[in-house]
Amino acid sequence: MRSLRTGLSLASLLATLGTLLLTAPAAHAADTPLRDLGTAKGKVIGTAVTGSKLTGTYGDIAGAQFSSLTPGNAMKWGSVEPTQGSFNWAEADQIVNFAEAHGQQVRGHTLVWHSQNPSWLTNGSWTPAQLGTLLDNHIATEAGRYKGRIAAWDVVNEPFNEDGTYRSTLWYNGLGSGYIARALTDARAADPAAKLYINDYNVEGVNAKSTALYNLVKSLKEQGVPIDGVGLQAHLILGQVPSTLQQNIQRFADLGVDVAITELDIRMALPADSTKLAQQKADYKAVTAACVAVTRCVNLTVWGFADSDSWVDSTFPGYGAATPYDANYAPKPAYYGIAEALGGTTTPPPTGACSAAYSVPSQWNTGFTGNVTISCSGASLSSWKVTWTYGAGQQITQAWNATCTQTGAAVSCTNASYNGTVPDGGSVTFGFNANWSGSNPVPTVTLG
Numbered sequence: 096m097r098s099l100r101t102g103l104s105l106a107s108l109l110a111t112l113g114t115l116l117l118t119a120p121a122a123h124a125a126d127t128p129l130r131d132l133g134t135a136k137g138k139v140i141g142t143a144v145t146g147s148k149l150t151g152t153y154g155d156i157a158g159a160q161f162s163s164l165t166p167g168n169a170m171k172w173g174s175v176e177p178t179q180g181s182f183n184w185a186e187a188d189q190i191v192n193f194a195e196a197h198g199q200q201v202r203g204h205t206l207v208w209h210s211q212n213p214s215w216l217t218n219g220s221w222t223p224a225q226l227g228t229l230l231d232n233h234i235a236t237e238a239g240r241y242k243g244r245i246a247a248w249d250v251v252n253e254p255f256n257e258d259g260t261y262r263s264t265l266w267y268n269g270l271g272s273g274y275i276a277r278a279l280t281d282a283r284a285a286d287p288a289a290k291l292y293i294n295d296y297n298v299e300g301v302n303a304k305s306t307a308l309y310n311l312v313k314s315l316k317e318q319g320v321p322i323d324g325v326g327l328q329a330h331l332i333l334g335q336v337p338s339t340l341q342q343n344i345q346r347f348a349d350l351g352v353d354v355a356i357t358e359l360d361i362r363m364a365l366p367a368d369s370t371k372l373a374q375q376k377a378d379y380k381a382v383t384a385a386c387v388a389v390t391r392c393v394n395l396t397v398w399g400f401a402d403s404d405s406w407v408d409s410t411f412p413g414y415g416a417a418t419p420y421d422a423n424y425a426p427k428p429a430y431y432g433i434a435e436a437l438g439g440t441t442t443p444p445p446t447g448a449c450s451a452a453y454s455v456p457s458q459w460n461t462g463f464t465g466n467v468t469i470s471c472s473g474a475s476l477s478s479w480k481v482t483w484t485y486g487a488g489q490q491i492t493q494a495w496n497a498t499c500t501q502t503g504a505a506v507s508c509t510n511a512s513y514n515g516t517v518p519d520g521g522s523v524t525f526g527f528n529a530n531w532s533g534s535n536p537v538p539t540v541t542l543g
Contacts, residue, residue, distance in 0.1 A: 300337025
């Protein structure tokens with residue numbers, strides 16, 4: 096449904112420049128990766144990703160834990176054809192290549208949507224015939240480019256209003272409701288092997304919107320239009336997993352189509368705390384269990400696996416912490432909720448975990464700016480001390496929000512008078528400038 100967070104965020108810098116986390120995610124993850132637990136249950140476990148981040152810790156987790164990748168933005172019309180007739184496939188290719196190298200499926204997202212379209216398309220004055228040709232050509236071009244490499248396409252995204260009426264969009268207004276059948280038919284012609292889906296949000300439980308989707312799928316099948324599945328986005332709110340989720344999945348399955356949970360995240364009012372994180376674990380476990388219970392629920396995909404890569408914070412002010420991993424790429428209780436629903440035996444990290452993460456958000460010829468973030472989940476601190484040893488002669492010249500001393504290669508930083516307290520679910524960041532020459536490897540950091 097939504098964009099993964101983009102821009103020069105701390106998370107992207109961590110991925111680009113490298114980061115060392117105190118709590119190495121692999122050490123705290125389930126004994127068996129989510130992708131393998133899913134395979135044992137006949138489920139594909141996926142995540143949405145940003146191509147530029149598929150390196151370092153982010154890439155390691157994406158490759159090891161998931162058996163399917165969804166491009167968060169890279170395959171949307173505005174990304175691949177920003178100027179009419181001029182295409183940019185770089186990020187989409189990067190994600191597909193990464194997936195193939197890691198034995199993963201790719202879920203294509205999305206061919207026809209009312210949002211994130213190029214301005215030349217949305218601002219054009221098109222006759223119905225012209226609009227239909229544009230639709231046909233776009234699907235033939237994109238789905239055709241990746242023919243045989245995409246497991247499933249979200250062909251049509253978000254066609255309905257909340258009351259079950261058709262959403263007023265470029266496509267509906269120009270072509271009528273028939274644009275949906277046309278898009279599906281085009282996609283089948285472009286890539287006969289890909290499973291074809293209609294994807295929407297707020298259709299997780301039985302309600303007016305999901306019933307409209309149900310009736311549409313039933314009608315399309317009766318007409319012989321190619322439709323293989325429905326995607327339930329599942330952008331949920333803490334404590335509000337629909338009680339009719341499994342019933343709803345089952346009724347679509349009974350139509351003879353597959354079902355996928357395509358964009359799962361569960362947002363909470365910030366700050367996070369141990370009680371909210373426990374509820375989030377129960378919610379993730381409930382959604383996963385509902386999918387496990389229905390044979391034709393074939394895929395469960397989270398919309399970004401780390402809080403630092405989530406669209407939620409910027410879209411819903413005051414809400415966040417919506418994904419299974421925290422901003423430092425450490426698994427949260429929600430991760431274990433998914434694993435347990437898939438039959439995994441997990442060893443969660445100790446209660447009362449605080450950690451520190453070192454990053455380099457800015458670097459130039461002879462110097463750099465470094466940050467260290469101390470985070471707590473299920474615990475709190477009244478004071479803190481972070482130490483590390485530089486391995487390439489780096490020298491700190493200035494620090495803020497901490498008192499830092501350096502003796503030889505050894506660095507020690509303690510809290511300032513005003514920021515020693517780190518509450519449960521909270522974090523504190525301090526920064527520094529330093530000199531470097533030749534190389535600037537990331538040191539191992541210890542929180543004491």
